[in-house]
Amino acid sequence: MAEYQHYILGNCIGILLTSFNDMPGKATNRSWAMVLSTILSALLITVINLLQFSLVLMLVFIPLSTFVLYMLSAFGNRAEIFAFVGALAISLGFVGDHQGKELLVYALTIFCGGIFYTTASWIYHLLTKNRQINEQLGELAKLTAGYLKQGIIAAKRSDAKEEVNQNLLGLQINIIEKQGNLGVLILSDRTITKPSSKRNRQMFLLKQLIDFMELAVATPLNLAKIKALPTTDEATLAPFINIAEQIYHQLFLITKELRSANVSHISKIQIDFDEVEETIQRFFKTVDLPQAREGVLTMHHLLDHYKLQIKHLTGIVAYINAPESIKELALSENQQGLFYKKESYHLRQLMPHVNINSPVFRQAVRMAFGFVLAYLLGALLDIEKAYWIMLTTLLILRLSYGVTMQRALKRVVGTAIGAALALLLLQVSTSIVFFVALAALGMLFSFSLLVRNYTLASLAITLCIIFSFALLDSHLHTIIAFRFIDTVIGALISIAVAYFVLPFWECQSFERNITNAAKANQSFLKEILFSHFSDKPSDTSYRLKRKSAYIASSVLNANLQRYTQDPKSKRGRYDLFYDLVALNHSIVSSITNLGNYLKGKQLTTLRSVLQEICSHLNHDFDAILEAKKNLPGKEKAYNKLDFYWQQLEDAHNAQYKLGNTAIDEVLKPTFKEAHIIKQEMQRIKELLQTMKTQAKGAF
Numbered sequence: 001m002a003e004y005q006h007y008i009l010g011n012c013i014g015i016l017l018t019s020f021n022d023m024p025g026k027a028t029n030r031s032w033a034m035v036l037s038t039i040l041s042a043l044l045i046t047v048i049n050l051l052q053f054s055l056v057l058m059l060v061f062i063p064l065s066t067f068v069l070y071m072l073s074a075f076g077n078r079a080e081i082f083a084f085v086g087a088l089a090i091s092l093g094f095v096g097d098h099q100g101k102e103l104l105v106y107a108l109t110i111f112c113g114g115i116f117y118t119t120a121s122w123i124y125h126l127l128t129k130n131r132q133i134n135e136q137l138g139e140l141a142k143l144t145a146g147y148l149k150q151g152i153i154a155a156k157r158s159d160a161k162e163e164v165n166q167n168l169l170g171l172q173i174n175i176i177e178k179q180g181n182l183g184v185l186i187l188s189d190r191t192i193t194k195p196s197s198k199r200n201r202q203m204f205l206l207k208q209l210i211d212f213m214e215l216a217v218a219t220p221l222n223l224a225k226i227k228a229l230p231t232t233d234e235a236t237l238a239p240f241i242n243i244a245e246q247i248y249h250q251l252f253l254i255t256k257e258l259r260s261a262n263v264s265h266i267s268k269i270q271i272d273f274d275e276v277e278e279t280i281q282r283f284f285k286t287v288d289l290p291q292a293r294e295g296v297l298t299m300h301h302l303l304d305h306y307k308l309q310i311k312h313l314t315g316i317v318a319y320i321n322a323p324e325s326i327k328e329l330a331l332s333e334n335q336q337g338l339f340y341k342k343e344s345y346h347l348r349q350l351m352p353h354v355n356i357n358s359p360v361f362r363q364a365v366r367m368a369f370g371f372v373l374a375y376l377l378g379a380l381l382d383i384e385k386a387y388w389i390m391l392t393t394l395l396i397l398r399l400s401y402g403v404t405m406q407r408a409l410k411r412v413v414g415t416a417i418g419a420a421l422a423l424l425l426l427q428v429s430t431s432i433v434f435f436v437a438l439a440a441l442g443m444l445f446s447f448s449l450l451v452r453n454y455t456l457a458s459l460a461i462t463l464c465i466i467f468s469f470a471l472l473d474s475h476l477h478t479i480i481a482f483r484f485i486d487t488v489i490g491a492l493i494s495i496a497v498a499y500f501v502l503p504f505w506e507c508q509s510f511e512r513n514i515t516n517a518a519k520a521n522q523s524f525l526k527e528i529l530f531s532h533f534s535d536k537p538s539d540t541s542y543r544l545k546r547k548s549a550y551i552a553s554s555v556l557n558a559n560l561q562r563y564t565q566d567p568k569s570k571r572g573r574y575d576l577f578y579d580l581v582a583l584n585h586s587i588v589s590s591i592t593n594l595g596n597y598l599k600g601k602q603l604t605t606l607r608s609v610l611q612e613i614c615s616h617l618n619h620d621f622d623a624i625l626e627a628k629k630n631l632p633g634k635e636k637a638y639n640k641l642d643f644y645w646q647q648l649e650d651a652h653n654a655q656y657k658l659g660n661t662a663i664d665e666v667l668k669p670t671f672k673e674a675h676i677i678k679q680e681m682q683r684i685k686e687l688l689q690t691m692k693t694q695a696k697g698a699f
Helices: 002-019 027-051 055-075 077-092 100-156 158-187 197-228 234-259 274-286 291-321 359-381 387-396 401-426 432-449 454-469 476-500 507-533 539-563 574-598 607-626 634-657 668-698
Strands: none
Touching: 002 027, 002 077, 002 100, 027 055, 027 077, 027 100, 055 077, 055 359, 077 359, 077 387, 100 158, 100 197, 100 234, 158 197, 158 539, 158 574, 197 234, 197 291, 197 539, 197 574, 234 274, 234 291, 274 291, 291 574, 291 668, 359 387, 359 476, 387 401, 387 476, 401 454, 401 476, 401 539, 432 454, 454 476, 507 539, 507 574, 507 607, 507 668, 539 574, 574 668
8 A cells, every 4th residue: 555655645636736726717718727737736746856956946946936827827816726726736846755757657646636637527517517506696696685684784773884884895895706706607618518598597697686786786875865864763764674674585585595406486576565655655744845855756766776676586586486488698799798707818918017016926026935935944944844834835925914914823723723633633543544534524624614714724724634644654743743833934934925025015006996996987977878868778888887887896895805904004094995995885876876767767858967967977086086176167067957956846836835745747757857866966976075085185
């Protein structure tokens, strides 16, 4: 058995290194990435074994190869994982001592392990893809339901505003990421296999969930508007919260069905709007003008908003109950861009990053420096299994200091607990079967916990490594001790490099991200108006602009979350940055609300006023982006809108005096139109003015 240990080890390393490239995406890209990473891993491990007797050559090869690998991260997530695998292969090259023919056979076993995994992965994805898609759709529905739930919590609890805002920002990041992953999963293989009816219907469901999310973005805002009415009490608000909760529970039920192996029949959502209508009528009769009119129009807008949400839920339920009845969603090449971004590996993507200000360049330099420092310390101090220091540095060191520090602490704590637990387990049994079982369980839990809980994942990884080496080395107590020592050294190196070597603080990217968010919001607002006034509006263009605005907002939210993890001395402007992120989120919500209302409608008399106001709002965006002065005559456009609103109020007041208390059915659409446009345009204007002031103070 001992003579085959190195071959078994080579196969295991090949499988491990190849598995990291098993990412969502086009099947050909995924397969090529796994094959190329297998070849690269075998070559790098071979080179390390050939050069490890020369300290000078290693000090040249390690940083140079690491730098080149991490510069490839400029090509996107798949290239970033490819670079990580290459660096991991360099670390694992120090496992054992292989020379001559033995080295050649060892490299071949690594290659064979990688090819075996690639083949197994291809078969697995072919057989389980539909199941994976349904699980991901269920997860997206769950996240969207969670977003809707936060709006309900905000409406019920006045003290939860900041907590809800934080949760909404975090959920938006996860939802945007999940939508992108699903688009890739559903569409990426259409060029290989003939597009199937099932795949097209899955795209229909994803589209329904994305459209529902657009409405969910505006739900907290619309509930807050009713809650903010000066005469609103709990009895008035309750029916609206009740409908929101029914919609939430229906979406949560859909979540469970989509993730279930055996999908059952779901009853169509039935909501009685009579209680809401009675509440609106009672509100109008008991409250004096003009508050009554303002409140009724706000309530009617939320009611229309709910009906749109129910329409999308009905489509989702129809898909689950009778998927064959759903009309297939045929997508052009351009429309597929709505759901995922195609991978590109053109050299021009790399060139902008060949400068010291690029985050990619900085991380490549830092990884090269950290890697060679870890190797040098291990070599000079003659530390046993010193490559563990390199592995720890590789797994901990990130672009953000805050993330690096957080991962370092979790890694050390998890390793310490894992080492202590290993010592206790040694008292139970020293059987080889027992060690194999513990190593297998450790590997299983390490992968499943890696994203959810890094501390527990580190504990599981420690158990896996310790009991794997226990099969090769009988000095278990020495292995456990050096495992902990090497982890601490690697963590300290990572923290030091992140702080001192071309440090990247999150505040450095905040101005760029807030600018990108403002540009995306400006473009989204322009597209809403262009689509509304155009004779042939493009739904594809509207969705792309909406997606860009949501992604830019998500990037900004993630930037703020990482900013909180930077050293205290580097986050003195947190309150200011938080206010800017909250303002941006409110602007996106208002623009989305306006877009939802204008979609498919033709304005009666406000077309010219709306165009004029949007021209001024566009200038307000420019003022944030380029520090321009205010455009003369801005208030004139808003005065026109106020004058038109006053005319409508006067007309209704005249009817009211004659005994016609309700808004005339002929006048009602015009009232709704003027109300929502006046309300959202004024809100966007105020938010932009506040953002302009805040941005000046921040930058």
